[in-house]
Structure formats: C-alpha cells, structure tokens
Amino acid sequence: MENNLKVKPRTLSGFMELLPNDQILFNEMLKKIQESYEMFGFLPLDTPVIEMSEVLLAKAGGETEKQIYRFNKGDNDLALRFDLTVPLAKYVAQYYNDLVFPFRRFQIGKVYRGERPQKGRFREFYQCDIDIIGDGELSIINDAEIPSVIYTTFKSLGFDSFTICINNRKILNGLFEELNLASCSIDVMRIIDKIDKIGSQAVEKEMLELGVSVEALEKILEFISITGTNDEKISKLKNFKINNELFIKGVNELEQVVNGIRRFEVPESYFCIDLKIARGLDYYTGTVYETFLNEHKNIGSVCSGGRYDNLAEFYTDKQLPGVGISIGLTRLFYQLNEKNLINNCKKSIADILIIPMTEEIDSCLNIATKLRSFGIKTEVYFANKKMKAKMKYANKLQIPYVIIIGDEEISTGRLSLKNMITGEQSTLNFEEIIVKVKNG
Amino acid sequence: MENNLKVKPRTLSGFMELLPNDQILFNEMLKKIQESYEMFGFLPLDTPVIEMSEVLLAKAGGETEKQIYRFNKGDNDLALRFDLTVPLAKYVAQYYNDLVFPFRRFQIGKVYRGERPQKGRFREFYQCDIDIIGDGELSIINDAEIPSVIYTTFKSLGFDSFTICINNRKILNGLFEELNLASCSIDVMRIIDKIDKIGSQAVEKEMLELGVSVEALEKILEFISITGTNDEKISKLKNFKINNELFIKGVNELEQVVNGIRRFEVPESYFCIDLKIARGLDYYTGTVYETFLNEHKNIGSVCSGGRYDNLAEFYTDKQLPGVGISIGLTRLFYQLNEKNLINNCKKSIADILIIPMTEEIDSCLNIATKLRSFGIKTEVYFANKKMKAKMKYANKLQIPYVIIIGDEEISTGRLSLKNMITGEQSTLNFEEIIVKVKNG
Numbered sequence: 001m002e003n004n005l006k007v008k009p010r011t012l013s014g015f016m017e018l019l020p021n022d023q024i025l026f027n028e029m030l031k032k033i034q035e036s037y038e039m040f041g042f043l044p045l046d047t048p049v050i051e052m053s054e055v056l057l058a059k060a061g062g063e064t065e066k067q068i069y070r071f072n073k074g075d076n077d078l079a080l081r082f083d084l085t086v087p088l089a090k091y092v093a094q095y096y097n098d099l100v101f102p103f104r105r106f107q108i109g110k111v112y113r114g115e116r117p118q119k120g121r122f123r124e125f126y127q128c129d130i131d132i133i134g135d136g137e138l139s140i141i142n143d144a145e146i147p148s149v150i151y152t153t154f155k156s157l158g159f160d161s162f163t164i165c166i167n168n169r170k171i172l173n174g175l176f177e178e179l180n181l182a183s184c185s186i187d188v189m190r191i192i193d194k195i196d197k198i199g200s201q202a203v204e205k206e207m208l209e210l211g212v213s214v215e216a217l218e219k220i221l222e223f224i225s226i227t228g229t230n231d232e233k234i235s236k237l238k239n240f241k242i243n244n245e246l247f248i249k250g251v252n253e254l255e256q257v258v259n260g261i262r263r264f265e266v267p268e269s270y271f272c273i274d275l276k277i278a279r280g281l282d283y284y285t286g287t288v289y290e291t292f293l294n295e296h297k298n299i300g301s302v303c304s305g306g307r308y309d310n311l312a313e314f315y316t317d318k319q320l321p322g323v324g325i326s327i328g329l330t331r332l333f334y335q336l337n338e339k340n341l342i343n344n345c346k347k348s349i350a351d352i353l354i355i356p357m358t359e360e361i362d363s364c365l366n367i368a369t370k371l372r373s374f375g376i377k378t379e380v381y382f383a384n385k386k387m388k389a390k391m392k393y394a395n396k397l398q399i400p401y402v403i404i405i406g407d408e409e410i411s412t413g414r415l416s417l418k419n420m421i422t423g424e425q426s427t428l429n430f431e432e433i434i435v436k437v438k439n440g
Numbered sequence: 441m442e443n444n445l446k447v448k449p450r451t452l453s454g455f456m457e458l459l460p461n462d463q464i465l466f467n468e469m470l471k472k473i474q475e476s477y478e479m480f481g482f483l484p485l486d487t488p489v490i491e492m493s494e495v496l497l498a499k500a501g502g503e504t505e506k507q508i509y510r511f512n513k514g515d516n517d518l519a520l521r522f523d524l525t526v527p528l529a530k531y532v533a534q535y536y537n538d539l540v541f542p543f544r545r546f547q548i549g550k551v552y553r554g555e556r557p558q559k560g561r562f563r564e565f566y567q568c569d570i571d572i573i574g575d576g577e578l579s580i581i582n583d584a585e586i587p588s589v590i591y592t593t594f595k596s597l598g599f600d601s602f603t604i605c606i607n608n609r610k611i612l613n614g615l616f617e618e619l620n621l622a623s624c625s626i627d628v629m630r631i632i633d634k635i636d637k638i639g640s641q642a643v644e645k646e647m648l649e650l651g652v653s654v655e656a657l658e659k660i661l662e663f664i665s666i667t668g669t670n671d672e673k674i675s676k677l678k679n680f681k682i683n684n685e686l687f688i689k690g691v692n693e694l695e696q697v698v699n700g701i702r703r704f705e706v707p708e709s710y711f712c713i714d715l716k717i718a719r720g721l722d723y724y725t726g727t728v729y730e731t732f733l734n735e736h737k738n739i740g741s742v743c744s745g746g747r748y749d750n751l752a753e754f755y756t757d758k759q760l761p762g763v764g765i766s767i768g769l770t771r772l773f774y775q776l777n778e779k780n781l782i783n784n785c786k787k788s789i790a791d792i793l794i795i796p797m798t799e800e801i802d803s804c805l806n807i808a809t810k811l812r813s814f815g816i817k818t819e820v821y822f823a824n825k826k827m828k829a830k831m832k833y834a835n836k837l838q839i840p841y842v843i844i845i846g847d848e849e850i851s852t853g854r855l856s857l858k859n860m861i862t863g864e865q866s867t868l869n870f871e872e873i874i875v876k877v878k879n880g
Contacts, residue, residue: 008755011530012518017486020539024483026486027484041789042789044789048452051451052452055447055449069513072511089449090451102822123490134823139823139824141822145822263805265805265809315449316449353481361703365705369704382581382582383578
C-alpha cells in the first residue's frame, strides 16, 4: 500500500487515551473505588451507553440537551448517556418489581458530553456513582453512611487530608423562601459562591443590583458568616432568628446527619458543615455533599452528591427517594496525575519479568507457571534481543523484579532475583522468591 | 405530574441490561478474565468508544460498514468502535515511539454493531482481547503462549472440559494455492465447514458445482480426513503429497506451536490440531485458534484469534506482526447463564448483612467497620421493617451470612452468625466470625 494512502492515526480531542504506565494508575484508582463501594455491599449495575432519546431526555433540557450525542440509526432516535443517574432512574422504574429496596447500587462507566474541549475537560469520561434508593421512604441514616463511604474510598486512594463538606438544601431553600428570594435563589447562590474570590463588598453590590433588599442581604450575610466547629454551627443555626418550617427541618436533618457520621466513625477532621454548598438547585432536596483535597482545593470537589426526593418521576408514579454521590474519575485522574498526586498505586502489571539466557526455555516457563500459581504476575521475555534491550524493557514497564535464568541457574535451582528499584541482586530458591516478592 | 405524561422506561433491543444477581456473575467472569490476562503481564488499554469515522473505517468495508453506528456531531463524522482491534492498530501506530515492544496489551470494553437483533446476539457487547505486537518481527513462541493464557482463563472461569483448536492459515492457503483454488478459497472453506452437518456426499456435490476439479476435490477430502493425535496429524501433514512452500512452512509452524504449547504445560487433552479452522480469511496469516466447551459445542467458539503479519498497515509503514485472541463476553455470558453453566463465581457482593434489633446502632456500625477492615464486605440494614422483610432482603441478595445484633449481643460481645445457605446459626465472638466467614 502506498504511503500517501495511509490514514493518520489520531484521537478525537476531549477524549482521554493513556499510555500503559498511566493506564495502570488509572485502573488502580478505578479498582480502589470499586472495592470501596463493594466493601459497603453496593450492587453492581451496567446499563447501555446508547438509549432511546425519548427515554434519556425525558427530564433534560437546556445545556444538557445541547451537549448530547444524538443520532438516528434506522428508525430510532438514539442518544449516548450523559450521566449515570438518568439510566439509574430508568432502570429502577423499569425493574421495580424485581428489585429489593433499599436498592444500593454502584455504577462505574463512561458518559458523554459534547462540551467545548478545554484542558482538563473531557467529552468522554468515567463516572463512579453510588446511590441508595428507597421505596416510598429512606431513613436519614443513609445520608450519614454516604460520607463514611467517601472517607473509606479516598483513604484507600491514598489521601490523608481531605474534607467532606456537608449542607442541607432545606436550610438554603427555607432561608430564601423566608426572604422572598425563592424565585432568584439560583442567582443569589451564584453570587454567594463567589465570596471567597471577590470579597463581601462586591457580593453586597451584586446582591443589591439583583434586587435583594437590604434587610434580606443582612440576613444572608449573617447566615453565611456562621462559623465554628460542626456543633457550634448547628447551635448557631438553631438560634438563627428565622421562623421557617423548611429551614428548621433542614437544620434538624443536618444535625442528625452530622451525629450519624460520627457514629460511622469518620474522624471529625474529615468532615464539616459548609452552609454555602448547594449543588444543582432543582435536583437535590436535602443533604448535599462536596469533597475537597485540603492541599489542592483548586481542583474543585472530587466527590459530590446529595439526597433527592424522587428519583424517577419522569418514568413512574412510585415515590423513590434516594441519596448518592459521584466521582468524576477521568477529570480527577487527569488533575492528580498532572500534579503527581497519585499515591498508593502499583505502577506495573507484572511483578516479575523472567529473562531466559539460554535456548532451553522450559525451566523458565515452568518457573513462570509456578509463580503464577502463587498469584505472582509473571511475564517471560521471549524476544531475541541483547541483554541491554531486555533490561530496558523491564525498566520501561517498571516491573519491580527480574529473574535471569541461564544454564547455571537451571542446574543449581538457585535463581538470581534483581530488584529493579534498588538494584539489589540476591540468589534465592523458589520459596524465598515467593516470600520476597509477596512482601516487597 | 400526570401519569399520562410519563415516559415508558425501556431498553433498546439488542442491548443487555442485567438484574443485580446476574450482573454480579457477569462482573465475576469479567474480573477472572482480566486477572488471568494480568497474570501473564499484559498491559491495560482503554481507547475511546467514539473515533473519527475516517480513522475507524480506514480498513472496513462491506458488512462491517453497514453495521456501524455512525453520526455527525458539529463538523465531525464520528463512529462507535465495532471491535478492539482497529483501535489497537490506531493506538500502536499513533504512539509507536512511546511503546516498548513486544507490546503486550489487554483491552476489555464495549463495542457496537447494529446487527439485526436476535436471541443471543447483541448490538452492544463486551470484548476481552489480548494481543502481542512485535516491532518488525515476533517470535513464534508467542503463538504457543496464547493457548496457555486461554487455558488459564477458562480454568479460572471454572471450566474443566474445553478444547483449544489450533490450525495454521498457511497450510490452508498453501493447499488452495497448489490446487489453483486460491480465488474461491472462501467458498471452498464454507462448504468444508458444513461437512459435519451435511455429510461428505453433499460436500462433494457442492464442490463440483463450484467448479472444483475431481482431482482437487480428492486432495481436499484427503486433507480434511487427516485424523489422529496431534503428533499423528503433524506426521501425516509432513507426508502429505504436496510440494507447496507455503503449505510446508505452515506445517512447520504448526509443529513448533504444538510443541511450544506443551512446554507451556497446557495438558494435551486441552488442545488439538483442527485443520478445518480458518477464521477470517483476509486477516490471519498464520496460527489460528478457536476454543470449544466440549459439552456445549453448539455455543460455538468461546475464544478465537490468531496470528497476523501486519496490524496497522492502514496507518503506518511500520511492519507490526501480532498474535491475539478475543472473548465475546456478553454473548458468552448470555449463553452460559441461560444454561446455568456459570460456576466458580460468588453470587453476592456483601459477605455479611448486619441486622440491628435495637435503636442503638452504634455497636452495629462499629462491628461493620471492623469487619470491613479485615476485608469482609459488610452491609448494615437500616430500614425500619419487620424481621421477615429483613431476612427476605438478605435472601434476595443471596448474602451468605447474617448477624443479628440486639441488646444481649451488645452486652455480652457474643454475636449470632447465621449461615443463610445451610440455616446453621452459631454464637461467636468477633475473631471467630472473621475466621468462619473468610473460610466459608
């Protein structure tokens, strides 16, 4: 085939494609997240990437709809899923009679949004979700369990310094209701959200421009300046002079959740009440969560979610309250990897590379099979290259141990194990190698 | 919202969506396949589901192109991947300078083909692939390693009776070349393939109708009637009266592969030469594999692949020979599950369900956290239901153990562990529970 007929191999912009060493790190993160979710008994779910547009877009509108990958195939109007929540809602409504409630499911999969590509933003990305769905009702103790899952997950990812921020949407909604700001609550929240960036004076100015009364503004500023320990915040909220039922209910729920989190043994330093957190205003109805890496707050929330009253109202009359969280793994991986913050993860697949030094490779194959039977991931290097090329292969793949097997090793049964990180070389028998590699 | 405004929740036909108990089995199979691939040091790869049509369809044509999910988004002509081989070819050509060869990669992911839906056929399905790609050359020992990966994988999936069938395309190609049948080799193969179904007389009739000479037909029938042990077949092939270079080279390669497989310690009863296996005629150039479950041959090949001379000729001038296999997991799972043939797989996520019998759930949470720290997947049942409903929950989820914790258990520290399969109930302390659950 002529060279000028070749197609240039390339990947669409906004689509992550990793080299093997990075892919190993990515998979390790994904595995730790899945294992953490499973540790709490969440059930796996896998739904199609493609759904009927009518089903997928039952609720959507605005920005979401514009970003959707939508197309026809035959007579079908199809779309790629843009999150894992809508497929969950569809699934629970569709299989309601076959499921046991509370239905605790995790789903890890790719979703698609045709956003304008920019650094750190992806059009295809992994979401790692858990949700607990009740049938008609769902105890608030579930809202307190979620942070213990977040805690376990990020600990297992190797992070020691992060904060799970908690709020309750009823508090905000009640406050805005009481101040007659319900209709512009989205704008108010947007302005409040900027206070750390633009300062309180600029916030005041924007609020007044929005038409917020001076009285209401004062109340809002008093509200967002509530500080202290978690218990102090609860106490101040209880004494906050506002006679709104929703607000009071929200404070009560928040108190139950905070006390619950403690019972789940999440250390106090890992969670805190943050009254500014709102999340999507039309979706969550109670507890909301955001999670920040304390030393890298600029990454934004690495795990968010909340409580909603009715998961599947577009598909069913059944009342299905739920609580859940999502980790946007592709973006998180990208940002952590850029900053070299991925710890606690192995860097290679193979534990051992066996390099045969003779034509007689039967012993090498036999040792490899035996090592594998002990759960040690073992690769044999077959290519007929110079020793230097063989060692370069082990180095590039970051394989931690190399065993070189020549005639002497075969006749004595003593093997030369090289630690590729320290350079240390030791002559060991098979059992000693097992112990060394398993402990190393 | 009015009932008649609801969208009916439904899944596209040809798209598999499982209930949790089946999804657990599916995931277990997927995990065992991945672990087997990793045990041999294959590196992970994850490529986008969406690619530019120009890139994805560089080679395609005919049936493949018709089945493709293809659409426009903005100015881009896009398509969903229909296998994992084309993305691999693209990837290796694109990142050639960053990869180390031989490049051993596995990829497990969903692919899309808009086939006419029928029972057991899917439009979205998982492929689980491994390939070993050489730079310019690739030793034939790799062709012998692949069956040992297949053997390890299907053993780990719990199968004890399967056969890896092996052939070499050079033998068939050489035979057809020598008989001047190269141009109609596809038709000849198709007819030969039916011999077990329609009998040799019908085969003869169809061959003659195709224009195959009586002489050539005799040679073909002689060829496909070669039987015996693997060594006997090799010996008969060596003595087969044909003076064709390609044929002789193919027999030589097949002999090397068969001897190689033995050195990889795959038992002789698990592989055999099958001279009728051809696979895709235009793609494979040497060794080819198909794998059959001996007691369920009607399922067809559960793992197929082979050797190819040039992976990425549509993207690069580099000569990249390779050898690989693929497991079509979605179809395989469907067929095995229908026949209740999925063994060796756990049926639940949680190992233990803790059922609190008092309002004071702190002890329950504490025990759950401790169990998890020992790697035991533990769920606490929070819903305020009758005991019967709680046990039904454990049963439906097939959780093997239940611990019921009331005031007495809390005060004595002795817990009541119920084995949900045997019904056996024992009173144990925490350490005894760990041992029991880990061993059970």
